[in-house]
Amino acid sequence: MHHSKPVKTPLCSAEKLSVTDGSRLGTEDSTRYRSIVGALQYLTLTRTDLSFVVNKVCQFLHSPTTVHWEAIKRILRYVQDSVGLGMKIRKKLILQW
Numbered sequence: 001m002h003h004s005k006p007v008k009t010p011l012c013s014a015e016k017l018s019v020t021d022g023s024r025l026g027t028e029d030s031t032r033y034r035s036i037v038g039a040l041q042y043l044t045l046t047r048t049d050l051s052f053v054v055n056k057v058c059q060f061l062h063s064p065t066t067v068h069w070e071a072i073k074r075i076l077r078y079v080q081d082s083v084g085l086g087m088k089i090r091k092k093l094i095l096q097w
Contacts, residue, residue: 006081007074010053015071017056022065033064036072043079046086050075 025033040054053075060068 001073001076001080004073004077004080007077008081010050010075010078011056011071012074017060017068017071019060019063019065022067022069025064025066025069029069030064033069033072034061036076037061040072040075040079046089047079048087049082049085050079 037054037057040050041058044051044054053071057068057071057075
C-alpha cells in the first residue's frame with residue numbers, strides 16, 4: 001500500500017458496515033484482517049481520531065468480509081496521509097531537590 005492514494009477521512013460518513021455485506025474472507029485473509037485491526041487498536045492510544053472507525057471494524061472480527069477489508073484499507077490510507085498527527089507520549093522527568 002506504499003503507492004496507494006491517500007484519503008482525508010478514515011471512513012466515509014455515509015458508509016454503514018454490516019455483517020451481511022460482501023463475501024466472507026478466507027482463513028489467511030481473516031487472520032491478516034485481525035492482525036491489522038489489532039495493530040490499529042494499539043495505534044488508537046495516541047491517535048484518538050481513529051477510535052471510532054477502529055471500533056467499527058472490530059465489531060466484525062468474528063467473520064470479516066470483503067467490505068470490511070476495504071474499510072481497513074481506507075483506514076490505512078488515512079493513516080498514511082496523517083502520519084504526523086497524534087499525541088506524543090514522553091517519560092516524565094522527576095527532579096529531586
